[in-house]
Structure formats: C-alpha cells, structure tokens
Amino acid sequence: MSMLAPVIATRSRRCQTWPVRTLRLLSFLVVISSITLLNAPAPAAAAELAEPLPVTLPASHPPVAPGGSGYVGAQTCAQCHAVEYQHWQGSQHAKAMQPASESSVLGDFKDVTFTEAGITSTFFRRDGHFMVRTDGPDGRLQDYAIAYTFGVYPLQQYLIGFPDGRYQALGIAWDSRSREQGGQRWFHLYPGQNLSPQDPLHWTGMQQNWNHMCAECHSTDLRKNYDPQHQRFNTTWSEINVSCEACHGPGADHLTWARKEGDWQRLNSTKGLSIALDERRGITWTLADNASTAQRSTPRSSNRELELCARCHSRRGQFWDGYRFGQPLLDTHRLALLTPDLYYPDGQMKDEVFNHGSFLQSKMQAKGVSCSDCHQPHTGQLRAPGGKVCLQCHIASRYDTPQHHFHPAASKGADCVACHAPTTTYMVVDPRHDHSFRIPRPDLSVALGVPNACTKCHGDQSAQWAADQVKTWYGKLPTGHQQFAAALHAGQTEAAGARDLLLALLRNPEQPSIARASGVALLGERLDPPAFEAIRPLLSDSDPLLRSTAARALDGLPLEWKTRSLLPLLDDPVRLVRIEAARALASVPRESLSAAQQQAIQKGITEYLAAEQTNADRPESALNIGLVYVDQGQFAKAEAAYRAALELQPAFTQAAVNLADLYRLQGRDGDGEKILRHALVRDPRNATAHHALGLLLIRQKRLPEALSELADAARLGPENPRYGYVYAIALNDTGAGAQAIQALESVLARHPNDRDSLLALVSLQHSAGHSQAARVHARHLATLEPDNPEVQALLRRVE
Numbered sequence: 001m002s003m004l005a006p007v008i009a010t011r012s013r014r015c016q017t018w019p020v021r022t023l024r025l026l027s028f029l030v031v032i033s034s035i036t037l038l039n040a041p042a043p044a045a046a047a048e049l050a051e052p053l054p055v056t057l058p059a060s061h062p063p064v065a066p067g068g069s070g071y072v073g074a075q076t077c078a079q080c081h082a083v084e085y086q087h088w089q090g091s092q093h094a095k096a097m098q099p100a101s102e103s104s105v106l107g108d109f110k111d112v113t114f115t116e117a118g119i120t121s122t123f124f125r126r127d128g129h130f131m132v133r134t135d136g137p138d139g140r141l142q143d144y145a146i147a148y149t150f151g152v153y154p155l156q157q158y159l160i161g162f163p164d165g166r167y168q169a170l171g172i173a174w175d176s177r178s179r180e181q182g183g184q185r186w187f188h189l190y191p192g193q194n195l196s197p198q199d200p201l202h203w204t205g206m207q208q209n210w211n212h213m214c215a216e217c218h219s220t221d222l223r224k225n226y227d228p229q230h231q232r233f234n235t236t237w238s239e240i241n242v243s244c245e246a247c248h249g250p251g252a253d254h255l256t257w258a259r260k261e262g263d264w265q266r267l268n269s270t271k272g273l274s275i276a277l278d279e280r281r282g283i284t285w286t287l288a289d290n291a292s293t294a295q296r297s298t299p300r301s302s303n304r305e306l307e308l309c310a311r312c313h314s315r316r317g318q319f320w321d322g323y324r325f326g327q328p329l330l331d332t333h334r335l336a337l338l339t340p341d342l343y344y345p346d347g348q349m350k351d352e353v354f355n356h357g358s359f360l361q362s363k364m365q366a367k368g369v370s371c372s373d374c375h376q377p378h379t380g381q382l383r384a385p386g387g388k389v390c391l392q393c394h395i396a397s398r399y400d401t402p403q404h405h406f407h408p409a410a411s412k413g414a415d416c417v418a419c420h421a422p423t424t425t426y427m428v429v430d431p432r433h434d435h436s437f438r439i440p441r442p443d444l445s446v447a448l449g450v451p452n453a454c455t456k457c458h459g460d461q462s463a464q465w466a467a468d469q470v471k472t473w474y475g476k477l478p479t480g481h482q483q484f485a486a487a488l489h490a491g492q493t494e495a496a497g498a499r500d501l502l503l504a505l506l507r508n509p510e511q512p513s514i515a516r517a518s519g520v521a522l523l524g525e526r527l528d529p530p531a532f533e534a535i536r537p538l539l540s541d542s543d544p545l546l547r548s549t550a551a552r553a554l555d556g557l558p559l560e561w562k563t564r565s566l567l568p569l570l571d572d573p574v575r576l577v578r579i580e581a582a583r584a585l586a587s588v589p590r591e592s593l594s595a596a597q598q599q600a601i602q603k604g605i606t607e608y609l610a611a612e613q614t615n616a617d618r619p620e621s622a623l624n625i626g627l628v629y630v631d632q633g634q635f636a637k638a639e640a641a642y643r644a645a646l647e648l649q650p651a652f653t654q655a656a657v658n659l660a661d662l663y664r665l666q667g668r669d670g671d672g673e674k675i676l677r678h679a680l681v682r683d684p685r686n687a688t689a690h691h692a693l694g695l696l697l698i699r700q701k702r703l704p705e706a707l708s709e710l711a712d713a714a715r716l717g718p719e720n721p722r723y724g725y726v727y728a729i730a731l732n733d734t735g736a737g738a739q740a741i742q743a744l745e746s747v748l749a750r751h752p753n754d755r756d757s758l759l760a761l762v763s764l765q766h767s768a769g770h771s772q773a774a775r776v777h778a779r780h781l782a783t784l785e786p787d788n789p790e791v792q793a794l795l796r797r798v799e
Contacts, residue, residue, distance in 0.1 A: 070250030107174035165233030249274025314356030524553025687717025
C-alpha cells in the first residue's frame with residue numbers, strides 16, 4: 001500500500017494551509033520594525049511651541065482634521081496644568097511626529113549622499129523643502145519631499161507621502177546621537193539585506209506603511225480611515241504628536257467640569273476624565289522590619305495604567321477602531337505571546353517587543369509595580385537615574401553592595417540594570433532594556449541556549465564559566481520568579497516530556513499569565529484529552545489573555561465538545577475572547593445547532609469579520625475573512641476575499657495557496673495550478689507554494705513533476721519539517737527508498753523531535769533491513785510519545 005496515499009487523503013489541506021493558523025495572527029501582530037520607540041533617554045532639548053490644530057500638510061496631500069470626539073488639544077490643558085505641560089514639551093512623546101521643518105529635522109540635507117546595496121541616495125533642499133533622491137517603487141531614482149519627522153533620539157526617521165494617502169517610512173535614518181557616540185550620520189535600518197522594491201521591508205512596501213504600522217502610537221486620536229473601495233487612506237488625528245489626550249482621553253468633559261459649564265455637576269464623580277490614572281494615589285512602598293524590599297501599602301486592584309501604556313509599549317496589533325480609555329486592552333488590541341520569533345523560551349526579548357510583554361513576566365508586576373512607579377509620566381524619564389531608580393524599593397545596604405553584585409562599587413557591573421535589565425540593540429543604534437527584570441540565569445544558557453546578562457559583558461567567557469561563578473558567589477544557582485523556560489523550550493522543540501511540563505505550567509497560577517497563555521497555545525497544537533482538561537478551566541479565568549488563548553487553542557476539539565465549551569464565551573465582556581470563540585465555532589455545522597445557538601454564533605462571526613475589516617488595508621485580513629467563509633461553505637465569498645488579498649499585495653503567496661486549495665475543494669485543480677504557477681513566477685523561492693503545487697500534481701498523478709516541486713519545498717523551507725516529510729514519503733512511493741531515508745534523516749537533523757518523520761523513518765529503515773537504526777529512532781520516538789500505543793507497538797515490532 002502506498003505510504004503517500006493517507007498523507008494526501010488526510011493531511012493535504014493541513015499541509016497546504018498549515019501557516020494559516022499563524023496568519024490569523026498577522027492582522028493583529030504588527031511587526032513594528034520601522035518606527036522609533038519613544039522610551040529611550042532623550043538629550044536635553046529646549047521647549048518647543050505647540051502645533052496648531054489642525055496641522056496643515058503639504059498641498060499635495062489630504063488635509064488632516066480633528067477627530068471631533070471631544071479632543072481639545074494640549075494648549076487647552078496647559079491653561080491649568082502648566083507644570084505638566086512644560087514637562088511634556090521636553091519629552092519624546094511631544095516629538096513623536098512633527099512636520100518637517102528647520103526646527104524638527106535633525107538630519108543633514110546639505111547635498112549629502114549615502115550608498116547602500118548599490119543605491120546612492122542624496123539628501124538635499126529644494127524650495128524650502130527637505131528632499132531625498134532615492135529608489136522608488138519601480139526601482140528608479142526619484143525625488144521625494146519629506147513630509148514629517150518620526151521620532152527624535154537615538155534616531156530620526158522620515159515620512160514621505162503618496163497620492164493615495166499613504167505615508168511611507170524611509171529605510172535610511174539619521175543617527176541623532178553625538179559624534180562621540182558614533183552618531184551624526186545617515187545609516188540604513190536593514191544593512192546588508194539588499195531590499196528590492198518587491199520586498200515588503202523596502203521603504204515603499206507594506207511593512208513600512210505609516211498608516212497601519214506606526215501611526216496609532218505617534219499621534220493623538222489617530223483614525224486610519226482606509227477606504228477599501230478606492231484603496232486609499234484619509235488618516236486623521238487631533239494632534240500630530242503623543243499629547244495629553246493620548247493618555248488621559250478626550251478632555252472636553254473635563255473642561256466642562258473644570259469651568260463649571262452647563263450640566264457640569266453630573267461629571268463630579270469622574271471630574272469628566274475618561275480614565276482615572278489614580279492607582280498610585282495614597283499608595284506608599286514601605287519596608288517591613290528586617291525586610292530588604294519594600295511592599296505596596298495596598299495591593300494594586302486594576303491594570304488601568306499598565307494597559308494604557310501597553311496600547312503602544314507592547315508588541316500588539318489593533319483589531320478594532322474606537323479605543324475606549326479605561327476599557328480592557330484586549331477589547332481593541334491583541335497582545336503577542338512568548339513565541340520563539342519574539343522571545344527566547346525563558347521570556348527574554350529577542351525581537352522588538354516594546355516592554356509590556358516582558359514586564360508582565362516580572363515579579364515586580366506581580367507585586368503591584370506599575371509603569372509610573374519608575375517612569376515620570378510627563379517627561380518620560382526615570383524617577384531616578386540608572387540603577388538608583390531600583391533603590392526606591394530595594395534597600396541599598398542589601399543590594400547596592402559588592403556582597404550582592406560581586407563587582408567593584410560604581411562599576412558597570414554594579415549597576416542594577418546591567419544584570420537585571422540588560423539591553424538589546426534594535427534599529428542598529430537603539431539599545432533597549434529588557435523589562436522582565438529577571439535574575440541572571442547562565443545555567444539556562446548552558447541548558448537551553450538562551451542569552452544571559454553575565455556573558456553580555458564578559459564576552460570572552462562561556463555560559464558555563466558564568467554559571468560556575470554565580471554558584472560560587474551564592475552557594476547555589478538562583479532561580480528567580482520566572483519558572484517556565486524548560487516548559488516553553490520543550491513545547492517549542494516538541495521534546496520529550498513537553499506535555500507534562502506544559503500541563504504543570506498551565507496549572508501553576510504563580511507563574512505569569514502571559515507564560516501560561518503561551519503554554520496553552522503550544523498545547524493547542526497537539527490537543528489531546530489531558531491538554532483539554534488543563535485548558536478548559538482557563539476558559540473562565542479572570543485574565544482575558546488566558547480566556548482568549550484557551551478559546552483559540554480549543555479550535556481543534558470535536559464539534560460537540562467545542563460547541564459546549566466555547567458557546568458561553570460568545571457573551572464574554574472582552575471582545576478578543578468573543579471573537580476567538582466565534583472564529584473557532586465558525587466550522588460547526590448549522591444543522592447541529594439550535595436556532596438560538598446559530599444566532600449567537602453568527603453574531604460572534606459578524607463581530608469577528610468586523611474586526612478583520614478594521615485592517616482592510618492588509619492582505620492578511622482578507623485571507624482571514626476567506627478562511628471563515630470556507631468554514632461556512634460560502635465558497636464564492638471566500639474566493640472574493642482571497643482575490644482581494646492578492647489585489648492588495650500580488651506577492652502575498654499564502655492567499656494564492658489558499659485560493660488554490662479552495663479550488664481543490666470545488667474540483668477545480670486546473671484553476672488552482674494556474675494560480676500557484678503564477679504565484680511562483682512572482683516568488684520562485686516560496687516553499688509553501690512549491691509544496692502546494694506538489695500536492696496538486698500528486699492528485700493529478702503527475703509524480704515526476706510533483707517530486708520536483710516537493711523537493712524544492714523541502715530545500716527552500718527547511719524550517720518546516722512537514723515539507724521534508726512529505727517529500728520523503730513521495731520518494732518512497734516512487735521506489736526511491738534510500739533517498740527517502742536520506743531525506744528524513746535530513747529533516748531530523750534539523751528537527752530531531754518531529755514525530756511524523758521519526759515514525760516514517762523507523763518504518764522505512766525496518767523495511768530496508770536497517771534494524772539497529774530503526775531501533776534507535778523507535779526508542780527516541782517512544783520517549784517522545786510514552787503513552788501512544790501505536791508507538792509502543794512499533795517499538796516492540798522493531799526490537
């Protein structure tokens with residue numbers, strides 16, 4: 001019997017659409033790789049004049065108008081709050097975005113040239129405008145006027161307007177550090193990557209689009225206003241920068257209350273404020289007898305301040321317009337979990353994650369610390385310089401001594417943040433502190449390969465050396481608050497014991513919710529009865545991050561159990577929980593539901609689709625809409641959605657793959673082949689498209705052509721073990737058993753715990769008479785799947 005037949009019969013759709021479960025995240029998880037974060041220390045600067053409202057743009061671009069939602073402007077706030085206004089004027093928030101002018105532009109535009117990847121760009125002045133001659137969307141050099149500055153320190157970027165209302169962030173930035181620090185120069189944000197205009201990271205590409213990627217966090221009352229019918233933006237704001245009302249909300253009611261105008265008494269309870277940022281009012285941090293760390297006088301009972309800051313200072317994506325101050329962040333934004341592309345398995349930041357996801361892991365957050373305990377909210381600066389901010393709560397006689405840090409006093413290693421909040425440099429010149437505030441764990445570097453603060457400074461030493469030093473100093477290896485590294489690492493690598501470690505993490509309420517939610521997501525990828533039993537209680541957890549992630553993880557449940565488990569979440573008070581439940585329930589057949597259940601699910605799906613339409617400018621959202629329509633059997637609407645994705649971004653290959661799979665469901669493989677071949681002309685190195693085409697050709701019994709495509713997929717996409725596995729099975733079915741074994745060994749060299757590849761390799765080696773090799777792999781498989789009776793039977797057969 002062909003080994004390939006069951007693969008195609010039972011897994012072809014999964015193979016062709018495996019990235020889609022990830023792509024459901026893409027419309028929410030914004031890869032903010034082209035903006036200047038506003039939390040780096042700023043150089044001293046004179047106070048600047050407030051911008052008038054509305055800000056006037058160059059005549060060639062649409063005007064910006066106030067949002068009309070009760071926003072009154074910083075100048076109005078300054079009439080009563082002069083000190084706060086003065087502090088804010090010197091902050092990076094005040095300079096987050098500015099019209100390009102003599103006072104705002106820091107870069108050298110005196111006919112200066114900069115060359116990267118063979119493209120020489122020239123920065124110059126013309127008729128009072130700041131100009132750049134650089135490669136445009138067609139690859140040819142063109143002259144562009146700088147419309148806005150973006151950020152201020154340690155780098156400044158520049159925005160260029162296009163006739164369809166887009167603003168794009170130039171990939172060449174100005175290093176605004178001093179010359180002594182290596183600054184005062186132009187540099188490229190993606191050095192050595194040779195970005196062509198077809199690349200989404202090219203400055204004219206989707207990933208550098210200000211309207212979607214950056215705008216919400218650099219202006220006040222930002223409204224993206226994308227028109228999908230005409231494919232243009234009319235983005236507006238009330239103030240161009242991050243002003244008072246970006247944090248305090250619209251001020252009209254507060255102004256009414258303060259001036260005692262109209263029916264002002266009705267506002268007495270709130271003073272007309274949209275959000276009460278009063279969690280620190282009346283709070284003290286005091287030291288108990290013989291204690292070395294202060295405790296909050298009253299436990300923090302809300303997350304208002306944390307979630308307000310997290311709206312921008314987190315790796316997240318907006319999925320709903322109309323942010324409401326004081327409401328849960330997950331009503332409008334999706335927070336990124338501790339995934340391996342963003343974080344190391346112990347939670348240290350890997351990619352740009354903008355602090356909040358890190359801080360949620362910290363013991364400080366668990367003990368009630370919030371952002372303004374350390375940061376002055378109006379200047380954005382620390383309440384005390386460097387590590388001295390830590391000594392507000394951690395007694396100096398215990399912690400600021402060589403007996404604690406084992407470094408010479410006043411040295412770099414004696415600074416609290418050097419060990420407990422080490423920096424990683426992003427955007428070439430921007431070092432950012434890890435806000436998980438962890439105890440250095442060089443022992444985890446030895447075991448799991450994660451970074452550690454010790455060898456960041458002592459680069460000439462090994463992690464083992466650092467672990468030995470720590471043990472010598474303290475007589476043991478300190479473990480700290482975060483205890484989830486082994487579980488997430490095992491889950492991400494599918495290692496032996498992963499399920500048990502993840503189950504233990506889920507059941508440990510002392511561990512950070514973001515880590516537990518990350519464990520839920522991993523268990524959901526291999527959902528079984530024990531995993532379900534561990535996840536099910538989290539559907540009613542007090543933290544909406546856990547509820548929403550649990551709903552998503554249970555998408556793979558049998559229909560009856562899924563319906564029973566997720567229907568109650570359609571009435572959850574937090575929108576993200578509701579739409580995750582609705583998305584998972586979209587595939588439940590209507591005939592299995594009562595009329596009331598059908599109505600509830602459809603209401604949830606309508607809300608989910610509206611959330612996706614918030615990002616109608618992105619092809620990922622159109623693709624996600626198509627997936628819902630496929631689940632509901634509405635194939636014409638699904639096709640229209642996939643084609644809309646391809647119209648937005650013709651090189652968005654995943655939409656082509658899904659469209660071809662839709663045609664498979666309709667018996668239209670001929671049309672699917674045309675779509676896939678066209679996609680491969682645009683993106684010939686796309687492994688997913690090669691894999692999908694290979695499966696299509698197998699269905700058409702065109703095995704030689706199929707083998708070629710599957711081989712390309714395995715070669716171009718080695719990070720996905722499924723491609724190599726399917727290629728190996730196809731080789732074996734054509735009689736090339738020895739080559740199939742080699743292909744599987746190649747997969748396992750990179751993915752040693754891939755179950756499907758191990759199972760196939762044991763079978764093929766046993767059939768080929770390679771008994772010893774078969775036993776070795778079977779034993780390894782048995783350690784990964786100790787409770788799997790099929791694996792145990794296979795092991796007995798080869799022993």
